[in-house]
Amino acid sequence: MSRRASTWAAEAAAVFVKDWRCEYRTRYALNTLGLFAFTTLVVVSVVLGPIGNSLQMATAVLPVILWLIVLFAVTAGLPRIFVAEEETHTATALRLAATPSALFCGKAAYGFTIVTLLEALITPLFLAMLQLSIARPGLLVTALAAGGFGMAVGSTLIAAMVAQARTRSALFAVLLLPVLVPALLFAVQLTRAAIAGEPPGVELRMLLLYDGTLSVAGLMLFPSIWTP
Amino acid sequence: MEPATCLRFEGIKRRFGRLRVLTGVSGTVGPGEVLLVHGANGSGKSTLVRILAGLLAQERGTVEYRLDGRALAIDERRRAVGYVAPDLALYEELTAVENLEFFCRLRGVDAGRAPELLDRLGLPHDRLAGALSSGMRQRLRWGWALLDRPRLLLLDEPFQNLDQPGVEQGTAILDEHLAAGGFAVVANPGPLEVPRVASRIDLGG
Numbered sequence: 001m002s003r004r005a006s007t008w009a010a011e012a013a014a015v016f017v018k019d020w021r022c023e024y025r026t027r028y029a030l031n032t033l034g035l036f037a038f039t040t041l042v043v044v045s046v047v048l049g050p051i052g053n054s055l056q057m058a059t060a061v062l063p064v065i066l067w068l069i070v071l072f073a074v075t076a077g078l079p080r081i082f083v084a085e086e087e088t089h090t091a092t093a094l095r096l097a098a099t100p101s102a103l104f105c106g107k108a109a110y111g112f113t114i115v116t117l118l119e120a121l122i123t124p125l126f127l128a129m130l131q132l133s134i135a136r137p138g139l140l141v142t143a144l145a146a147g148g149f150g151m152a153v154g155s156t157l158i159a160a161m162v163a164q165a166r167t168r169s170a171l172f173a174v175l176l177l178p179v180l181v182p183a184l185l186f187a188v189q190l191t192r193a194a195i196a197g198e199p200p201g202v203e204l205r206m207l208l209l210y211d212g213t214l215s216v217a218g219l220m221l222f223p224s225i226w227t228p
Numbered sequence: 229m230e231p232a233t234c235l236r237f238e239g240i241k242r243r244f245g246r247l248r249v250l251t252g253v254s255g256t257v258g259p260g261e262v263l264l265v266h267g268a269n270g271s272g273k274s275t276l277v278r279i280l281a282g283l284l285a286q287e288r289g290t291v292e293y294r295l296d297g298r299a300l301a302i303d304e305r306r307r308a309v310g311y312v313a314p315d316l317a318l319y320e321e322l323t324a325v326e327n328l329e330f331f332c333r334l335r336g337v338d339a340g341r342a343p344e345l346l347d348r349l350g351l352p353h354d355r356l357a358g359a360l361s362s363g364m365r366q367r368l369r370w371g372w373a374l375l376d377r378p379r380l381l382l383l384d385e386p387f388q389n390l391d392q393p394g395v396e397q398g399t400a401i402l403d404e405h406l407a408a409g410g411f412a413v414v415a416n417p418g419p420l421e422v423p424r425v426a427s428r429i430d431l432g433g
Contacts, residue, residue: 007336014333022321089317093372095283096306097334227303228285 008102015098015106019081020113028084029114033077037122040069045129052132055196063191066126067147067184071177073118078155079172081107082163091163100223104156108218111152119144135197143194146207147187150214154179157218160225182210232297234258235280235380235413240289242275249275252289255429257411259379262402262424265415267431273415276431277313277384280413282306295379307335310373313384318368320358324351328371337376345371349397362389370398374405381405381412387420399423 023029044065051057085091094103123144127134134140155176162171186207193200235257242250249272257263267273278284280291282302293305300308318327328342346353349367351360360368366389373381381402387395402412403423414422 010336011334014330018319018322018330021326022319025321088320089315090319092283092311092313092316093318093331094334096281096309096311097331099307099334100303223303227306228283 008099011099011102012106012109015103016109019107019110023110023114029077029080030117032080033073033114033118034121036076037069037073037118038125040072041122041125041129044069045126048130050131052127052130058130058132059192059196062126062130062132063188063195066123066191067188069122069126070115070119070148070151071180071184074115074151074155075173075176078111078114078152079159079162079168081111081156082159083168086163095227100226101219103226104160104218104222107160108153108156108215111156112149115148115152116145119148132195134194136194139194139200140191142200142204143187143190143207146204146211147183147190150183150187150207150211151180153211153214153218154183157214157222157225160222179214183207183214186210231258231294233295233379233411235263235291235293235411237280237291238289240276240279240286240291242272242279242284242286250279250286250431253429253431254289255413255427257413257426259409259411260406260424261411261426262406262422263411263413264420264422264425264428265413265431266428267415267417269417271431273417273431274313274315274384276429277311277382277413277415278315281309281311281382293380308378308380310375310378310381311384312366312369312373312381312386314388316369316372318357318365318372320356323354323356324360324368324371325353327357327368328375331372331375335376341375342371345374348401363391363394366390367394367397370401374401379410381410383412383414385416386414387416 052062085094126132158172158176158179162168162175165171186203189203190200190207193203238254240250240253253276255263265273265276275284279286282305293300293308295308322330324346325342328345329339332339332342343353349371351364351367351371357365357368370386387398390398399422405412406424414420
């Protein structure tokens with residue numbers, strides 16, 4: 001690996017570690033995402049009951065509910081990735097010190113680990129509370145990982161775009177939801193296939209393509225979004 | 229003949245909405261020199277410093293930072309300046325040494341520079357930045373600016389919140405920086421005793 005590449009990777013890793021260190025000391029994102037997701041999950045399970053017993057209901061309704069919980073939790077918690085930097089004026093030091101693409105990569109990796117933790121927390125609860133059995137657990141894990149990655153990268157990019165706006169919270173949701181619609185649709189289809197025990201089909205390739213496209217677009221667009 | 233190392237800006241204009249803040253400001257500063265920028269509150273001192281740092285785009289005019297004969301692109305300039313300003317904050321959830329070590333990694337500096345600077349500035353290593361007094365935070369900003377020994381320091385109200393020993397220390401650090409061939413732009417609303425002032429810009433107000 002060249003010196004330039006290793007410096008870039010070290011920068012991205014430093015941003016990732018810094019964000020987790022700050023999160024460990026405040027637990028802002030984990031508390032926000034976790035509480036939102038857990039509350040919604042309890043409400044859904046109490047209202048719907050053990051509908052996972054019916055395969056038709058399980059494949060038609062539950063994948064959508066699972067991904068909506070993840071989506072709204074992400075919308076509630078991940079804008080902080082950049083908003084906090086602007087609000088606390090640490091963005092100035094970051095702009096003067098970090099390579100923009102490395103910063104984006106470190107922030108996206110942090111967002112991805114947050115989403116992964118959230119999914120690891122709520123998915124087993126979701127399956128247990130709605131008495132849902134998964135015919136292809138490996139496919140479910142793939143759907144969660146690929147869908148979560150797309151959400152994290154999309155959220156990071158949109159959070160950077162809206163961080164300097166006054167109406168950032170409303171703007172975040174308005175811009176984020178259209179960007180994440182493809183990821184949501186593919187992830188729901190994959191989750192449905194995992195429950196029904198069907199092969200993944202074209203959705204898995206489309207979701208991976210979406211993730212790749214969004215990552216490249218993020219790396220290319222971020223420098224011009226971040227710097228004046 | 230063009231000097232090998234200098235900061236030169238010409239005809240800088242900037243407005244915010246209808247408010248014209250800078251209307252064609254020009255200046256030059258080279259090794260061993262200080263360019264002092266005066267002006268009342270709202271006269272555009274911080275705006276000028278932010279433009280010179282590459283943190284804000286000017287509407288008109290040019291900024292050129294030549295380092296050892298090469299003109300730096302704006303993203304290189306951003307990473308090559310030391311910056312002290314009221315709008316610069318470090319992470320309150322991290323300790324003083326963690327903050328500086330983090331920025332050492334971003335700027336490719338050995339992390340051992342962080343404790344060295346904190347000792348020089350008389351700051352506690354393990355206290356959270358959020359628990360530092362306003363004067364200590366200002367010293368930490370100085371530490372941040374000096375991390376990778378930049379040739380150019382951009383100092384906006386550099387002695388804000390500092391006690392007399394802090395002001396003396398800051399002045400001594402600036403003097404050392406200039407003696408070693410560095411240079412600086414210093415912006416302050418009031419009169420300021422800084423060494424080696426080569427030129428002044430009065431933005432009025």
